[in-house]
Amino acid sequence: MRHVAPTPPRRKLRVATASLAGCFGCHMSFLDIDERLLDLIDLVEFDRSPITDIKHCGPCDIGIIEGGVCNAENVHVLWELRANCKVLVALGACAVNGGLPAQRNHLDVGRCLTRVYRDRAGAAVPDDPELPLLLDKVRPLNEVVRIDFFIPGCPPSGDAIWKYLTDLISGRMPRLEHPMLHFD
C-alpha cells in the first residue's frame, strides 16, 4: 500500500535508530516497508543503527527508538540519541508505555535475581562489570527524556511506520488514524 508520496527534503536527512528494552520486532516491522526502503534510502542516510552497526551517534535529524528503558545502558543510549537528534520518535508499545518488559514492574528486582540465580544450586547473581545494572522499574522513553513523536503498536505495521516517517520527512504534521492506529 502506498500513501502520500514523500516530498524530498533539500538534503538527505540523517537518521539514527536503536533498540533498547524491546524484542527487535519494531525494527523488523520497519524493514516490512519492503521495496519502499529504496524510496527511503533516496531521502535519508543512516547513522548509528543496528542496520549500519555504527556504535555511536553523531548529529542527526531524526532518532527512532524501539523499546523502553530497563537498565543503565538503555539510559545512556537514550541520552546520547536525545543529545544528537533534532527529533526523537518512540517506536512501538514498549517505547510508548514500557510494554511487555514493564510487566515485571510489580516484582522486586533483587528478589527476582536471587530467585533465578542464587537459589539455584551452584549459581550466583552475575556481577560482571560489563553487564548493565537493571533499573527497579522499566520505563517508557518519555519518562526519561523528552520525546517528540509516538508510533504505538506491537509492532506498528510497516504501513504505519512508512506513513508516519514520510509525513515527518516531508515536513507534514505526522498523523495516524484508523486503521493504522493500533495499540496491539
Next chain:
Amino acid sequence: MSDDATFMLDGRPIRFVAGQSILEAATAAGTFIPNLCHHPEFKPHGSCKLCTVKVNGRASSACTTRARAGQEVASDTPELNRHRRTLLQMLFVEGNHFCPGCEKSGNCRLQALAYDLEMLNPHYEHFYPPRPIDASHPDVLIDFNRCILCALCVRASRDVDGKSVFALAGRGTAQHLVVDCPSGKLGDSDFAMTDKAAAVCPVGAILPKRVGFSVPIGERTFDVEPISAHAAHAAETRG
C-alpha cells in the same frame, strides 16, 4: 414539552423525547458523544466525564444532563477532545494497560476511544500499581489491573442480577473494586457466568474464560470500524 422538541448539537438539530439525556438523544440520532461509564440499560453514573459537553457554554456530563428544547450543545470541538484525551491518558497510567497481551484488545471501549481521539501515548508518568488477578471462578477471570472503576458491573449485579456481588471501596487513588464475600474471591461469591454483570465490562477487567482469542486480533469490533462509526451504524440498525 412536545415529543418533537429539538436541541442543537454541534450545529445540527437533534430531536428528543422528554426525559432523555443529551447522550441518549444524540445516540438515538446516530451522533456519537464519547462515553465510558454509560450503558443504555442502567442509571447513569456520571463518573468518567468522557461525555463532557458544553451546554449553552457550561461544561456538563451529557449522560446526566436532560435534553431541553433550544439548548446549544458543543461536543466535537478541539478543546473538549483535548480534555477527553487527557482523561483517557490518566486512565491509562492509573492502571496497567498492556494492550498487546490483553484479550479485550480490539473490543475494548477505552482503547477504541483512545484510537478515535488519536491518543498516541499515555503522556503522564505511569503508576504501575501492583494489582491482583482473581482466577478463582471457573468461568470468569477478573484482572484488576485493567479496571477503570466505571461501576457498570456494580450496577448490573445490583440492579439486574439482584446480587450486589461488586462494590467500589476506598477513595481517590486508593479506590478499587471489591467482591462481596468473606474471602473477596469471585469463586466464593454467588456470581454466575449468566449474570448481566458478566457482560458489561467495557474493558478487559471481567473476562469470560476459554474464549479469549476465538476472534483473532485485527478482526474485532473496533479493528473493523472506529467506535464513532460503530455507534452511528448501531443507531441506523435500530432505525
